[in-house]
Amino acid sequence: MSLLKEPDYGTPPKPGPAVVDVEIDGLPVTVAEGTSVMRAAALAGVDIPKLCATDRLDAFGSCRLCVVEIDGRRGTPASCTTPVAPGMSVRTQTPKVAKLRQGVMELYISDHPLDCLTCSANGDCELQDMAGAVGLRQVRYGYQGQNHLDATADRSNPYFDFEPSKCIACSRCVRACGEIQGTFALTIEGRGFDSKVSAGAGESFMDSECVSCGACVQACPTATLQEKTVLQLGMPTRSVVTTCAYCGVGCSFKAELRGTELVRMVPHKDGGANEGHSCVKGRFAFGYATHPDRRLKPMVRERITDEWREVSWEEAIGTVARRMREIQAAHGPDAIGAISSSRCTNEEVFVVQKMVRAAFGNNNVDTCARVCHSPTGYGLKQTFGESAGTQDFRSVAAADVIVVIGANPTDGHPVFASRMKKRLREGARLIVIDPRRIDLVRSPHIEAAHHLQLRPGTNVAVVNALAHVAVTEGLVDKGFVADRCEGFAEWAAFIARPEHSPEAVEGITGVPADELRAAARLYAGAPNGAIYYGLGVTEHSQGSTMVMGMANLAMACGNLGRDGVGVNPLRGQNNVQGSCDMGSFPHELPGYRHVSDDAVRTVFEKLWDRPILADPGLRIPNMFDAAVAGSFRGLFVHGEDIAQSDPNLQHVTAALTAMDLVVVQDLFLNETAKFAHVFLPGASFLEKDGTFTNAERRINRVRAVMKPKSGKHEWQIVCEIATAMGYPMSYTHPSEIMDEIASVTPTFTGVSFELLDKLGSVQWPCNPQAPEGTPVMHVDEFTRGKGKFVVTAYVPTDERSTRKFPLILTTGRILSQYNVGAQTRRTENVAWHREDILELHPHDAEVRGITDGDTVRLASRVGQTTLRAHISDRMPTGVVYTTFHHPVTGANVVTTENSDWATNCPEYKVTAVQVGLAI
Amino acid sequence: MSHVISEQRMANQIAANQRHLPEADAVAAVAGHIDRFWNSFLRSRLYALVDAGAAGLDPVVVKAVERIRT
Numbered sequence: 011m012s013l014l015k016e017p018d019y020g021t022p023p024k025p026g027p028a029v030v031d032v033e034i035d036g037l038p039v040t041v042a043e044g045t046s047v048m049r050a051a052a053l054a055g056v057d058i059p060k061l062c063a064t065d066r067l068d069a070f071g072s073c074r075l076c077v078v079e080i081d082g083r084r085g086t087p088a089s090c091t092t093p094v095a096p097g098m099s100v101r102t103q104t105p106k107v108a109k110l111r112q113g114v115m116e117l118y119i120s121d122h123p124l125d126c127l128t129c130s131a132n133g134d135c136e137l138q139d140m141a142g143a144v145g146l147r148q149v150r151y152g153y154q155g156q157n158h159l160d161a162t163a164d165r166s167n168p169y170f171d172f173e174p175s176k177c178i179a180c181s182r183c184v185r186a187c188g189e190i191q192g193t194f195a196l197t198i199e200g201r202g203f204d205s206k207v208s209a210g211a212g213e214s215f216m217d218s219e220c221v222s223c224g225a226c227v228q229a230c231p232t233a234t235l236q237e238k239t240v241l242q243l244g245m246p247t248r249s250v251v252t253t254c255a256y257c258g259v260g261c262s263f264k265a266e267l268r269g270t271e272l273v274r275m276v277p278h279k280d281g282g283a284n285e286g287h288s289c290v291k292g293r294f295a296f297g298y299a300t301h302p303d304r305r306l307k308p309m310v311r312e313r314i315t316d317e318w319r320e321v322s323w324e325e326a327i328g329t330v331a332r333r334m335r336e337i338q339a340a341h342g343p344d345a346i347g348a349i350s351s352s353r354c355t356n357e358e359v360f361v362v363q364k365m366v367r368a369a370f371g372n373n374n375v376d377t378c379a380r381v382c383h384s385p386t387g388y389g390l391k392q393t394f395g396e397s398a399g400t401q402d403f404r405s406v407a408a409a410d411v412i413v414v415i416g417a418n419p420t421d422g423h424p425v426f427a428s429r430m431k432k433r434l435r436e437g438a439r440l441i442v443i444d445p446r447r448i449d450l451v452r453s454p455h456i457e458a459a460h461h462l463q464l465r466p467g468t469n470v471a472v473v474n475a476l477a478h479v480a481v482t483e484g485l486v487d488k489g490f491v492a493d494r495c496e497g498f499a500e501w502a503a504f505i506a507r508p509e510h511s512p513e514a515v516e517g518i519t520g521v522p523a524d525e526l527r528a529a530a531r532l533y534a535g536a537p538n539g540a541i542y543y544g545l546g547v548t549e550h551s552q553g554s555t556m557v558m559g560m561a562n563l564a565m566a567c568g569n570l571g572r573d574g575v576g577v578n579p580l581r582g583q584n585n586v587q588g589s590c591d592m593g594s595f596p597h598e599l600p601g602y603r604h605v606s607d608d609a610v611r612t613v614f615e616k617l618w619d620r621p622i623l624a625d626p627g628l629r630i631p632n633m634f635d636a637a638v639a640g641s642f643r644g645l646f647v648h649g650e651d652i653a654q655s656d657p658n659l660q661h662v663t664a665a666l667t668a669m670d671l672v673v674v675q676d677l678f679l680n681e682t683a684k685f686a687h688v689f690l691p692g693a694s695f696l697e698k699d700g701t702f703t704n705a706e707r708r709i710n711r712v713r714a715v716m717k718p719k720s721g722k723h724e725w726q727i728v729c730e731i732a733t734a735m736g737y738p739m740s741y742t743h744p745s746e747i748m749d750e751i752a753s754v755t756p757t758f759t760g761v762s763f764e765l766l767d768k769l770g771s772v773q774w775p776c777n778p779q780a781p782e783g784t785p786v787m788h789v790d791e792f793t794r795g796k797g798k799f800v801v802t803a804y805v806p807t808d809e810r811s812t813r814k815f816p817l818i819l820t821t822g823r824i825l826s827q828y829n830v831g832a833q834t835r836r837t838e839n840v841a842w843h844r845e846d847i848l849e850l851h852p853h854d855a856e857v858r859g860i861t862d863g864d865t866v867r868l869a870s871r872v873g874q875t876t877l878r879a880h881i882s883d884r885m886p887t888g889v890v891y892t893t894f895h896h897p898v899t900g901a902n903v904v905t906t907e908n909s910d911w912a913t914n915c916p917e918y919k920v921t922a923v924q925v926g927l928a929i
Numbered sequence: 930m931s932h933v934i935s936e937q938r939m940a941n942q943i944a945a946n947q948r949h950l951p952e953a954d955a956v957a958a959v960a961g962h963i964d965r966f967w968n969s970f971l972r973s974r975l976y977a978l979v980d981a982g983a984a985g986l987d988p989v990v991v992k993a994v995e996r997i998r999t
């Protein structure tokens with residue numbers, strides 16, 4: 011594909027049907043009310059010259075290049091700020107406007123360096139294009155006058171430069187930072203000729219509030235804001251549309267290449283999840299994909315103390331197959347299993363679970379989604395009948411009250427956060443339920459109506475109290491409940507009990523009762539109330555209960571089944587949703603169907619020609635227990651670093667050491683590979699061909715930008731292992747794997763690569779009932795028929811602060827890094843986050859004699875680590891916080907074996923700890 | 930802290946989360962959950978704990994195990 015340039019209609023679309031008829035240069039066009047003349051013209055196929063306008067931003071009307079004449083009107087209005095009127099007749103090319111435009115361009119060019127031929131943006135510069143478009147032939151004003159040509163460049167950002175001499179003060183960057191990203195880092199300082207773009211009060215980009223999302227770079231019509239890679243490598247010449255492999259937002263990108271070299275990743279305007287926006291990770295942090303630390307050859311060793319030996323693919327695959335079978339022969343068919351990855355494509359995950367079920371002959375497959383969102387699957391299935399979030403991301407634009415529970419979207423899901431912030435700036439109210447004062451609580455032009463700063467581990471008590479207020483104050487949507495739900499009476503009787511009142515639980519949760527009541531009234535009384543939640547909900551001993559508690563609350567208030575409402579998980583890794591959909595849990599076949607269901611098993615047994623066990627397999631923590639006990643001895647770990655990301659690392663390492671065969675497939679020799687006997691080099695997302703499914707159930711295509719550097723596709727390697735074990739598996743293309751998925755999964759029957767290429771993306775369920783997918787679920791009825799109210803009793807966690815461990819540790823993530831950081835640490839993103847930091851309250855610091863920046867010892871009953879302290883009042887007293895991006899810190903060295911009662915999702919969010927100065 | 934008895938911890942936790950129910954219902958819920966989600970390796974270790982005297986096991990778990998085994 012050549013370089014893909016999406017059309018720019020100049021101003022954003024207006025909602026509503028096309029009803030206004032106008033004529034542009036004699037061409038008729040019908041557009042929605044409120045549409046600008048500029049956009050109407052573009053739709054009619056007439057491009058009006060423009061500089062300050064772009065269709066991602068509201069019209070601004072500053073450059074005056076877009077002037078037109080309108081019959082019956084005086085003057086030359088700017089077409090970007092003039093809305094159409096019925097019967098309007100517009101002329102875009104007249105001697106009068108041509109002269110005006112030339113005058114405008116002349117002024118711009120007279121203060122612009124004339125180094126077009128050597129400029130990095132040559133060929134991709136709107137100023138250059140416009141000079142041509144308006145027919146500029148001469149510049150009467152020389153450089154003698156005042157100009158900005160020697161303004162100094164700001165190269166502080168690791169990914170893009172700011173070259174003010176080229177700036178035309180169109181303020182597109184300033185508006186992009188505000189309107190799209192919502193950070194408001196940039197301003198135009200000064201007036202008239204003196205006006206210039208500035209990142210905060212004379213600060214550099216790096217010292218400013220800038221989060222390096224790239225929206226300004228994208229919006230800049232000149233080379234003023236330019237990616238460093240373009241400066242180094244030159245303008246790209248072709249594009250491949252693909253999907254970001256970092257987080258569950260699933261942004262679409264154009265990978266732009268020059269020859270075979272990847273120059274930059276540019277967010278794709280047609281991307282359903284991101285609609286042209288991005289964050290620093292997807293936009294810039296792709297350098298890891300070609301990092302020299304990558305291992306490209308398969309390696310084998312007898313013992314984990316031996317040196318690695320590079321071998322051929324044949325030998326590596328043969329070794330895995332032979333030793334897996336030997337283990338089964340000696341210790342039984344259940345002695346081996348696999349862990350699949352939520353970073354891999356749907357197709358890769360599908361073949362891994364197929365290998366386990368058909369070739370290994372057991373159900374010992376689990377996914378790292380276990381450690382993040384398994385309670386979501388369980389809780390939403392119990393209540394609504396489907397293990398997935400209810401809405402598309404767009405839906406937030408219709409929410410009146412937004413509840414954010416245990417999630418930090420500005421850091422964890424930045425592109426979705428930008429959508430949410432936009433809605434909040436438009437006036438939607440915000441309730442934050444989190445022990446930590448996340449950025450969203452108070453950010454530019456946003457202030458939460460309520461921040462319920464609960465004690466970690468008391469989520470269920472809080473959600474029950476919210477529901478108590480709704481039920482006892484008559485705020486229930488009786489019509490919705492009567493028509494669409496079951497189990498209400500029993501649940502309402504339970505929740506109305508006095509022990510669930512905000513006053514009764516205040517002592518447990520630490521949330522003032524009147525604040526909680528006010529928040530409940532706000533949510534329950536809203537026309538549209540939407541709940542968004544993250545790992546702060548799931549990674550608890552009652553994670554599943556909390557998911558059901560939120561579902562109860564949403565049903566009671568009638569907040570389901572339309573735009574602007576819903577219960578929505580913000581997924582961590584890019585393909586958490588997809589890897590769960592694909593049958594990676596030991597008790598579920600693809601499509602969340604239990605292995606004990608004979609009819610479902612029969613479908614797969616017929617297709618795969620192997621019996622499938624009705625007994626659920628081992629979950630990840632059970633695999634470790636069984637390994638320590640000696641009955642589980644061979645493990646295939648696909649693209650995950652369990653020796654870093656799983657809780658209670660001592661136990662994990664003991665389990666890994668006890669096994670006869672650990673196979674690791676990854677880009678890097680990660681921590682888990684230290685315990686491996688076979689290392690299989692993986693492919694980066696730039697080398698993959700397949701699909702990812704994001705948090706809104708959107709299936710996006712991942713397209714290969716380059717050939718796999720290891721010489722093999724990951725799905726191919728898995729198939730070859732299965733084949734070498736005596737169960738032939740082969741596909742010529744990943745689209746065939748998707749076809750197989752579609753043939754056995756009712757929610758996927760309509761999905762194919764062909765459809766995805768045609769529509770761009772599709773949200774499952776996609777089947778004959780919904781041939782183009784399902785943006786909002788449970789519209790007329792719930793997947794399970796009636797929505798089910800489930801009684802959610804609060805059970806305190808066993809993990810409690812004690813005299814020895816008086817503080818509670820909770821964990822999270824930050825914007826620039828990603829999970830265990832294997833990728834982001836290998837990019838310039840380290841400029842923002844060099845190490846994990848322990849945040850603690852000034853009071854807790856003072857009594858321990860800790861000052862900001864001190865190195866401290868963090869200890870729990872299972873282990874200890876050291877890290878640097880940051881004093882912050884974001885946390886309440888008694889609670890400390892850290893991230894888990896760097897292996898040296900090993901924050902999971904201290905987290906415990908406690909887990910969600912229903913799914914064993916680890917309780918990362920509550921660990922009793924002590925903190926002291928390291929000596 | 931011991932991993933040898935993680936089945937005990939997990940089973941007791943499931944029972945604790947059903948404690949709001951009348952005992953018979955709690956037993957049924959715990960039995961149903963273990964039957965549906967637990968692997969045979971875990972179940973057999975839990976049965977062994979029951980057979981060894983059920984020390985430290987929630988009585989609801991013990992009854993649930995009886996029900997699954999019959």
Ligand code: SF4
Pocket residue numbers: 183186187191193194195196219220221222223224225226227
């Ligand atoms: S990169 Fe993003 S946050 Fe930084 S100034 Fe540009 S738009 Fe604003």
Ligand code: SF4
Pocket residue numbers: 176177178179180181182183184207226229230231232234235
């Ligand atoms: S930096 Fe670019 S987008 Fe910003 S005002 Fe200057 S020319 Fe316009």
Ligand code: SF4
Pocket residue numbers: 254255256257258259260261284288289290291292293423424425426
């Ligand atoms: S928000 Fe997530 S999917 Fe989008 S660019 Fe950032 S990391 Fe990638």
Ligand code: FES
Pocket residue numbers: 059060061062063070071072073074075076077088089090091
């Ligand atoms: S594009 Fe209309 S005024 Fe600049």
